[in-house]
Amino acid sequence: MLRLPVLLLLAVLMPTASQPNTIPADGPAYTSDGQLRYPEHYREWVYLTSGVNMSYNPKAQADGHTMFDNVFVNPSAWRAFQQVGTWPDGTVMVLENRGGESGKSINKHGQTQSVEVMGMEIHVKDARLKGGWGFFEFDNQVSARLTPRPASCYTCHEEHAAVDTTFVQFYPTLVGLAQKKGTLSPAYLKEIATPAAK
Amino acid sequence: MLRLPVLLLLAVLMPTASQPNTIPADGPAYTSDGQLRYPEHYREWVYLTSGVNMSYNPKAQADGHTMFDNVFVNPSAWRAFQQVGTWPDGTVMVLENRGGESGKSINKHGQTQSVEVMGMEIHVKDARLKGGWGFFEFDNQVSARLTPRPASCYTCHEEHAAVDTTFVQFYPTLVGLAQKKGTLSPAYLKEIATPAAK
Numbered sequence: 001m002l003r004l005p006v007l008l009l010l011a012v013l014m015p016t017a018s019q020p021n022t023i024p025a026d027g028p029a030y031t032s033d034g035q036l037r038y039p040e041h042y043r044e045w046v047y048l049t050s051g052v053n054m055s056y057n058p059k060a061q062a063d064g065h066t067m068f069d070n071v072f073v074n075p076s077a078w079r080a081f082q083q084v085g086t087w088p089d090g091t092v093m094v095l096e097n098r099g100g101e102s103g104k105s106i107n108k109h110g111q112t113q114s115v116e117v118m119g120m121e122i123h124v125k126d127a128r129l130k131g132g133w134g135f136f137e138f139d140n141q142v143s144a145r146l147t148p149r150p151a152s153c154y155t156c157h158e159e160h161a162a163v164d165t166t167f168v169q170f171y172p173t174l175v176g177l178a179q180k181k182g183t184l185s186p187a188y189l190k191e192i193a194t195p196a197a198k
Numbered sequence: 199m200l201r202l203p204v205l206l207l208l209a210v211l212m213p214t215a216s217q218p219n220t221i222p223a224d225g226p227a228y229t230s231d232g233q234l235r236y237p238e239h240y241r242e243w244v245y246l247t248s249g250v251n252m253s254y255n256p257k258a259q260a261d262g263h264t265m266f267d268n269v270f271v272n273p274s275a276w277r278a279f280q281q282v283g284t285w286p287d288g289t290v291m292v293l294e295n296r297g298g299e300s301g302k303s304i305n306k307h308g309q310t311q312s313v314e315v316m317g318m319e320i321h322v323k324d325a326r327l328k329g330g331w332g333f334f335e336f337d338n339q340v341s342a343r344l345t346p347r348p349a350s351c352y353t354c355h356e357e358h359a360a361v362d363t364t365f366v367q368f369y370p371t372l373v374g375l376a377q378k379k380g381t382l383s384p385a386y387l388k389e390i391a392t393p394a395a396k
Contacts, residue, residue: 043244043245043371044244044273044276046241046242047241047245047268047270049310049311050248050266050268050311051305051308051309051310051311052250052264052266052298052308052309053307053308053309054305054307054308054309054310055305055306055307055308056304056305056306057306057307058306060306060307062307066250068248068250070245070248072245075242078242098370100250104367104368105358105360105365105367105368105386105389106254106354106358107249107252107253107254107368108253108254108255108256108258109251109252109253109255109258109260110249110250110251110252110253111249111250111251111252112247112249112252112368113247113248113249113368113370114370115370115373115374156304160303160304162303167303169302169303170302170303170305170310170311172296172311172312172313172314173241175313176313188303191303
């Protein structure tokens with residue numbers, strides 16, 4: 001049961017060039033060439049939400065397949081958000097896609113999630129990254145390069161996200177907290193004040 | 199950071215009649231009249247999966263509403279499952295229902311999850327309960343009475359669940375592990391051997 005405190009102690013005592021002691025033990029870790037390492041234990045992190053078949057493009061066409069997106073955040077960032085309503089340096093948010101499956105076992109309606117992971121994108125808050133946040137798209141379970149700016153993920157999150165470039169408006173346990181803490185972004189406050197403009 | 203070990207220590211040092219020291223600190227807790235206490239921190243537990251619009255009844259009619267069901271398990275039970283492929287005494291599984299919402303913020307397709315929780319059912323493994331497992335349906339955030347046997351939740355789980363009366367066949371990160379550990383139930387092994395019988 002002492003695993004977490006021991007890891008934290010190690011992180012404090014043994015800072016390295018790529019992991020200064022301001023980054024928590026469950027924060028982002030990088031390879032020597034700057035790729036983000038796959039966060040092996042993200043399924044034990046804190047779950048934020050799942051959406052189904054989401055798209056931010058009004059012209060997107062349904063292709064007949066169902067896709068779930070599950071979002072997880074590292075526990076140290078979750079705890080900080082509970083205190084202050086926004087994300088600390090070292091936040092790691094994992095978006096995991098799984099296919100929707102119909103008629104599995106005794107399920108007769110709706111969809112359940114596939115064993116196979118169909119995609120993974122990670123959003124990291126790290127002051128050493130340009131703009132303070134970076135996206136990394138994983139196609140393996142080892143590491144991924146930073147998605148370079150400019151890219152639509154950065155501009156869309158910066159223009160529409162409810163808290164600090166993250167889509168807290170879709171996280172049911174956090175949006176009320178952000179409102180209470182006064183951390184909702186000016187863009188999101190404008191959006192909810194003028195619902196007709198949606 | 200010492201919260202968890204301190205709680206564990208307290209659980210070991212101060213067993214009570216309703217919580218003997220074989221039950222982990224994140225295990226089931228009861229009121230003096232035997233109701234299960236609402237597990238306040240379940241959203242920080244380990245996420246197992248979400249389904250959408252699931253029903254085990256082939257005659258169920260879609261009512262035009264979307265419903266998500268999110269499943270969480272207490273971390274000590276998760277860790278035990280990783281080791282042995284089945285659940286220890288003191289397992290607490292939370293099924294949380296949230297409504298599906300269309301067109302929220304910049305989302306143009308599919309559904310996101312409602313802030314409001316629409317329902318909650320908890321499945322507890324506790325040797326002191328008849329049959330070793332009990333269901334508790336919550337309509338508040340305080341406590342809930344045991345659903346008495348016989349009830350369809352018990353018979354359906356006992357007849358169809360992949361591992362120890364739980365629907366591990368729907369938990370993408372656990373079903374392969376159960377197969378490897380040899381803990382799949384005879385009923386489920388029969389079901390997957392004869393897919394036409396589904």
